[in-house]
Amino acid sequence: MKPIIPFLVGGAIALGVVALVPGVPAALRVGLALAPASQGLAPAQAAAGDGHGHKPGESHGGEAAPEGSIRMTEAQIAGAAIELADAVPGAVVRRVSLPGTVAANADRLARVPARVAGIVTALHKRLGDQVAAGEVLALIESAEIATVKGEYLAALRTTELARVTFEREQRLWQRKVSAEQDFLKARTDWQEAQIRLDLSRQKLAALGLGQAEVEALPRQPIEALRRQEVRAPIAGRVTARPIVLGAAVAAEAEVYTVADLATVWVEMAVPPADLSFVKEGMSVRVRGEGETRAEGRLVFLSPVLDPETRSARAVVELPNPENTFRPGGYATADVATAEQPVDVLVPRGAVQQIEGESVVFVRTPDGFEKREVVLGRGDQDAVEVVFGLDAGERYAAGNTFVLKAELGKSEAEHSH
Secondary structure, eight states, rough: TTHHHHHHHHHHHHHHHHHHTTTOOOHHHHHSSOOOOOSSOOHHHHOOOTTTTTOOEEEETEEEEHHHHEEEEEHHHHHHEEEEEEEEEEEEEEEEEEEEEEOGGGGEEEEEEEOOOEEEEEEOOOHHHEOOTTTTEEEOHHHHHHHHHHHHHHHHHHHHHHHHHHHHHHHHHHHSSSSSHHHHHHHHHHHHHHHHHHHHHHHHTTTTTOOHHHHGGGGGGGGGGGGEEEEOOOOOOEEEEEOOOEEEOOOEEEEEEETTTEEEEEEEEEEEEGGGGGGOEEEEEESSSTTEEEEEEEEEEEEOOOOTTEEEEEEEEOOOOOOOTTTTEEEEEEEEEEEEEEEEEGGGGGGGTTEEEEEEEEEETTEEEEEEOOEEEEOOOEEEEEESOOOOEEEEEEHHHHHHHHHHHHHHHHHO
């Protein structure tokens, strides 16, 4: 036991020295349990405040942002394409959705017939081609058109001869050289020739020849008389060409179909229960296949019901400048039936669900703040805010999912 006592005494003296001398390394002090572990941190770590490099009370960006707030500059808002709007009154609209089918506008659809029997010798347009009104689409060689043109030319010459004879007989009768009977007969012959000429001109017009073409016939070569030009009656696109080159066609045969698709029709069947809400002239929103949207006008509502479907046919005329609605496709027409005014109305895209609560993001000088709201009545596009947003306040109306993501990121950083 005696050898151990000096050893213990020496150890106690050494510990006292270590505790009293400031130059002893901090790591040694901690190892000997003479200093708390926090005193062993390096100066840079102690200044940081925690293991994440945050000073006490600060966020990653410096000064701590209030909970539920998102700091964004004007440039960041513009870059994220966040739409801003002021809270204003509006109207919740009740709508009836009716399925329908897109069809070509019957007022802007033309089926181009051959008009004469013959052989197709040229087809100038293909499917999908744009055509102008009056443009030549095809050529047909026909004995029928040659006969009608020949009759016109003969009537034209007969009329000219009858006119010359009448003028000569008129001068002779006025000079008392010829009898009045000869003058009257010449006048009658000229009038009859004019009638036959007019009938020949009408036949050519019925076969599709315009006034300029008719007037140009006397100057055409004889071989051109058998050719019939098929012209487009309206401007549009070629949607059908059922005839092939060299085919024999009848007068009523369809050579082309031309449609102007700048406007289209949406045809619907309206059930009796909804007829009281649907009126001609009212505005109608139409949803096509995919994301196609447009607004048109109800131009026709049948006064009678279809005996098989027990519904009324309705037609919506729809602008289609980009040809996004294609005839034959399906569409849904939303017809507004009633409106209810509300004090504050916001787009549905402005409302986000966070932890089971409905929120909107209100604009602040530094960015946005999350605001819980109570929702009321709504329709397909917008919803009433009963509580939480006052009229006149500026808020994020579109692309708000970006703000929801930023808020989640900020809360995640605060939680660690």
